[in-house]
Amino acid sequence: MTDQGIVNSDLGTLGFPRTPVTTTARGPWLEHWLETCRDLSVLRATHPMMDAVIDEVDGRMIRVGGHWLADFASCNYLGFDLDREIIEAIPAYLDAWGTHPSWSRLLGSPVLYEDIEDRLTALLGSEDSLVLPTITHIHMSVIPLLAASGTIFLDSRAHKTVYDGCQVARARGAAVRRFRFEDPAHLDELLGAEADPTRLVCMDGVNSMTGNAPDLPAFAEVARRHGALLYVDDAHGFGVIGERTSDESSPYGMRGNSVIRHAGETYDGIVLVGGFSKAYSSLLAFIACPTEVKQLLKVAAAPYLYSGPSPVASLATVLSGFDVNERRGDALRADLYALTARVLDALRRLDVETPNRSGLPIIEIPLRDHTQIDAVGRFLFERGIYVTLAAYPLVPRDEVGFRVQLTAANTVEEVDRLILALEDLVDRGELRSARVAAGALESAA
Numbered sequence: 001m002t003d004q005g006i007v008n009s010d011l012g013t014l015g016f017p018r019t020p021v022t023t024t025a026r027g028p029w030l031e032h033w034l035e036t037c038r039d040l041s042v043l044r045a046t047h048p049m050m051d052a053v054i055d056e057v058d059g060r061m062i063r064v065g066g067h068w069l070a071d072f073a074s075c076n077y078l079g080f081d082l083d084r085e086i087i088e089a090i091p092a093y094l095d096a097w098g099t100h101p102s103w104s105r106l107l108g109s110p111v112l113y114e115d116i117e118d119r120l121t122a123l124l125g126s127e128d129s130l131v132l133p134t135i136t137h138i139h140m141s142v143i144p145l146l147a148a149s150g151t152i153f154l155d156s157r158a159h160k161t162v163y164d165g166c167q168v169a170r171a172r173g174a175a176v177r178r179f180r181f182e183d184p185a186h187l188d189e190l191l192g193a194e195a196d197p198t199r200l201v202c203m204d205g206v207n208s209m210t211g212n213a214p215d216l217p218a219f220a221e222v223a224r225r226h227g228a229l230l231y232v233d234d235a236h237g238f239g240v241i242g243e244r245t246s247d248e249s250s251p252y253g254m255r256g257n258s259v260i261r262h263a264g265e266t267y268d269g270i271v272l273v274g275g276f277s278k279a280y281s282s283l284l285a286f287i288a289c290p291t292e293v294k295q296l297l298k299v300a301a302a303p304y305l306y307s308g309p310s311p312v313a314s315l316a317t318v319l320s321g322f323d324v325n326e327r328r329g330d331a332l333r334a335d336l337y338a339l340t341a342r343v344l345d346a347l348r349r350l351d352v353e354t355p356n357r358s359g360l361p362i363i364e365i366p367l368r369d370h371t372q373i374d375a376v377g378r379f380l381f382e383r384g385i386y387v388t389l390a391a392y393p394l395v396p397r398d399e400v401g402f403r404v405q406l407t408a409a410n411t412v413e414e415v416d417r418l419i420l421a422l423e424d425l426v427d428r429g430e431l432r433s434a435r436v437a438a439g440a441l442e443s444a445a
């Protein structure tokens with residue numbers, strides 16, 4: 001599924017579609033959703049690359065029925081899901097702890113959590129950190145707490161789960177205003193016009209669709225100047241980008257310690273949220289925050305009090321992942337960068353438009369004609385390429401296309417197979433010209 005969820009601008013203030021209510025035998029709400037999601041629903045029911053059952057994996061090759069495909073839809077950026085060292089470390093943890101401690105964290109927290117938080121805090125260089133099962137749990141519980149009955153300034157292209165966290169906050173009395181994507185000046189304007197003293201700015205780090213990181217120093221400066229707390233979801237940056245050094249192994253920087261360190265920023269006035277479910281291939285997420293906030297969350301954030309915990313294998317994967325990250329992470333990031341550059345170089349040579357300006361391993365490729373999404377997806381599937389389809393209403397119609405994600409476990413052969421398929425899509429006229437797009441931008445400016 002595409003990460004930004006159902007296009008937020010198509011939804012009314014309560015998150016329901018804006019189309020007028022028609023009463024049918026099915027009931028108006030169901031009818032609304034069926035209509036809004038019709039394109040996606042047809043794709044889901046008929047397309048081999050939607051809601052697919054994966055029968056087998058072999059490295060980054062996957063089998064769907066009788067088809068073996070190179071997988072470019074995985075977010076396992078560092079390839080930890082397939083790393084023998086990590087896989088082999090897990091049984092010892094299961095022997096020691098069983099498969100699953102079923103206490104909520106407040107009831108009983110295996111010391112593994114303390115180990116993870118200590119190592120994570122040291123890696124990030126934050127004051128403290130708290131781990132909870134998923135980023136979704138964190139957004140739903142932490143955003144409403146931080147916003148209280150104040151005002152949230154929400155990035156208009158923030159991830160659907162951030163948006164949903166803001167909706168929960170709104171239901172509990174917060175106001176929500178939206179600022180334009182990648183536009184710190186607009187945020188500045190909105191904050192300047194706001195009388196409410198409690199201000200929370202919510203935005204993505206590395207964007208899950210464009211693959212670009214925001215101008216974090218600019219947003220942090222605006223937020224600090226207006227006394228707002230900046231809340232950043234860097235699900236896709238954590239593990240991939242990190243602190244810059246003169247001897248870095250790639251432009252991704254070192255250690256994979258996320259967008260704040262990559263941008264050379266401090267945690268002053270910034271709360272960072274990230275997860276292990278992408279680069280670290282595990283079910284766990286974190287919030288990096290001051291100790292005072294962590295102590296508050298331990299009594300006020302519902303998932304800490306009530307949710308079932310992550311399985312022991314997930315905690316073990318994270319701990320072992322830290323070891324691998326320390327010793328081999330920068331080499332894996334260098335491999336990832338090289339594979340990504342191979343695809344981006346091909347797109348430049350082929351004059352194909354992509355919003356990716358960063359060189360990060362998320363490459364969105366919009367279609368020339370959004371109605372071709374079904375056919376293009378089938379073509380890629382037949383060519384043995386598995387990608388994420390970005391269909392309407394997951395993205396606006398003019399952004400319908402597909403997203404390619406690279407991981408360190410992909411091979412050069414798989415990438416070359418992808419490039420051959422892209423060349424054929426260009427020959428068929430399915431993709432957009434980067435030159436035409438740049439020209440259109442210039443004349444609009």
Ligand SMILES: Cc1ncc(COP(=O)(O)O)c(C=O)c1O
Binds near residue numbers: 135161204285
């Ligand atoms: C930016 C972003 N935030 C949050 C999430 C959800 O993460 P989790 O599965 O940990 O809830 C995702 C997953 O796709 C994401 O891309």
